[in-house]
Amino acid sequence: MSEVNITLTVNGEKRHVSVAPGLSVLNMLRDKLDLTGAKLVCGEGECGACTVIVDGTSVNSCLMYAVELDGREVTTVEGLQTSEKLDPVQQAFVDKGAIQCGYCTPGMVMQTTHLLKQTGKPTEEQIRRGLEGNVCRCTGYTKIFEAVNQAAEG
Amino acid sequence: MMIEYEEYLAATSVAEATQALANGNVTVVAGGTDLMVQTAASGRGVGTTLLNVRRIADLRGVTVDGGRVTIGALTTITDMLTDGVVADTAPVLAETADRFASNQIRNMATVGGNICNASPAGDMIIPLMVLDADVELSSWVDGAVATRTVALNEFFTGPGKSVKTANELLTSVSFNRPAEGFVGQFGKTGPRPALEISMVSVGVGGVASNGSLTNARVVYGAVAPTPIRASKTEAALEGTSLDDASIQSVLDVADSEVNPISDVRASDWYRRHLVRVMTQEVLESVANV
Numbered sequence: 001m002s003e004v005n006i007t008l009t010v011n012g013e014k015r016h017v018s019v020a021p022g023l024s025v026l027n028m029l030r031d032k033l034d035l036t037g038a039k040l041v042c043g044e045g046e047c048g049a050c051t052v053i054v055d056g057t058s059v060n061s062c063l064m065y066a067v068e069l070d071g072r073e074v075t076t077v078e079g080l081q082t083s084e085k086l087d088p089v090q091q092a093f094v095d096k097g098a099i100q101c102g103y104c105t106p107g108m109v110m111q112t113t114h115l116l117k118q119t120g121k122p123t124e125e126q127i128r129r130g131l132e133g134n135v136c137r138c139t140g141y142t143k144i145f146e147a148v149n150q151a152a153e154g
Numbered sequence: 155m156m157i158e159y160e161e162y163l164a165a166t167s168v169a170e171a172t173q174a175l176a177n178g179n180v181t182v183v184a185g186g187t188d189l190m191v192q193t194a195a196s197g198r199g200v201g202t203t204l205l206n207v208r209r210i211a212d213l214r215g216v217t218v219d220g221g222r223v224t225i226g227a228l229t230t231i232t233d234m235l236t237d238g239v240v241a242d243t244a245p246v247l248a249e250t251a252d253r254f255a256s257n258q259i260r261n262m263a264t265v266g267g268n269i270c271n272a273s274p275a276g277d278m279i280i281p282l283m284v285l286d287a288d289v290e291l292s293s294w295v296d297g298a299v300a301t302r303t304v305a306l307n308e309f310f311t312g313p314g315k316s317v318k319t320a321n322e323l324l325t326s327v328s329f330n331r332p333a334e335g336f337v338g339q340f341g342k343t344g345p346r347p348a349l350e351i352s353m354v355s356v357g358v359g360g361v362a363s364n365g366s367l368t369n370a371r372v373v374y375g376a377v378a379p380t381p382i383r384a385s386k387t388e389a390a391l392e393g394t395s396l397d398d399a400s401i402q403s404v405l406d407v408a409d410s411e412v413n414p415i416s417d418v419r420a421s422d423w424y425r426r427h428l429v430r431v432m433t434q435e436v437l438e439s440v441a442n443v
Binding site for chain 1 (some may be wrong): 156157158159161162164183186187190191193194204206208232255256257258259261262347348349
């Protein structure tokens with residue numbers, strides 16, 4: 001069919017996009033808006049590498065239709081840094097060496113951002129639960145949890 | 155694989171959504187967390203029109219009216235975790251929501267979607283069946299929205315199948331406020347705490363007093379083609395003192411009542427083992443209330 005015109009706010013900027021009804025938010029971000037921070041890994045909501053924040057809530061962008069974003073606000077990892085300095089969550093991941101191959105990192109950073117907004121200073125258990133939907137195959141998670149702690153302290 | 159839909163509709167009322175359904179060949183999307191995976195894998199059940207019902211504001215939220223609790227179909231699993239009415243009337247639903255998938259999926263997935271997906275392993279279905287819940291199905295008949303009510307216990311007909319017809323929208327699920335002294339418990343087992351599809355899930359409920367349960371409910375997931383009420387197990391449990399010997403005889407009845415298959419997640423004998431172990435755990439926990 002013909003595509004659907006939607007208007008949404010992406011990282012604070014109003015965008016008009018034409019999307020097929022079956023297109024995922026993830027593929028719209030990557031292929032239509034050149035925002036390649038969110039990653040396609042499993043495509044089934046099991047790994048969290050595609051995590052973005054829609055209207056203040058973290059979601060798997062691979063499981064949401066782009067048409068659903070009409071009139072809504074989405075924040076991707078590209079939208080976190082608002083000055084020359086990295087966002088505190090991003091900086092904490094760098095400081096703690098919580099990144100190896102980096103493929104899970106944008107999703108980890110976005111889910112951490114959501115977690116800290118919900119919980120402020122999460123306990124160790126809350127951090128583990130908060131990141132349960134994000135898989136990392138390199139770090140063994142310890143450094144990631146340290147980074148979340150640092151960001152929460154900051 | 156991206157599914158090609160010919161048309162997209164974002165309904166903002168039940169009337170609008172049911173009229174669209176009456177025209178036929180519609181795929182309904184609410185949270186989308188099951189739909190996207192299923193359509194990408196197989197194109198299963200895809201109509202030419204994608205109908206987004208997520209914007210029907212009336213269908214999200216939990217209300218209590220007299221003795222009846224009603225959960226709108228679009229209430230998210232995260233809502234179930236945080237809702238005051240749920241915490242007050244049926245905390246077993248919040249406990250189940252806490253075991254559901256991951257934070258991101260709980261933020262998107264809806265109670266109605268979890269029911270309509272009709273998985274034998276659907277988590278929220280189990281405690282709702284323990285609560286004797288009914289679902290409301292809405293359709294467009296003679297120029298108006300008509301509704302019918304179906305007991306959740308009679309809703310499912312097979313894996314992915316239910317009595318809901320193609321022109322019907324599940325609009326809410328409701329149950330009587332549990333009696334004073336009601337205890338509800340939910341248990342599930344999978345390979346890891348998060349994002350697991352239950353190998354076996356169990357829900358038990360009833361009014362606890364003097365170490366026994368009255369008006370007992372026992373529900374299992376992933377041990378039959380649909381979630382099941384285990385009525386013989388309930389009868390064995392009813393009013394029985396929950397000591398070790400009685401629990402063992404209840405477990406024998408439960409074992410005779412489930413009919414699990416072997417699949418990619420677990421073998422039938424392991425599922426039978428889990429039925430015993432998990433039911434025992436839940437009953438011992440109830441006995442100590």
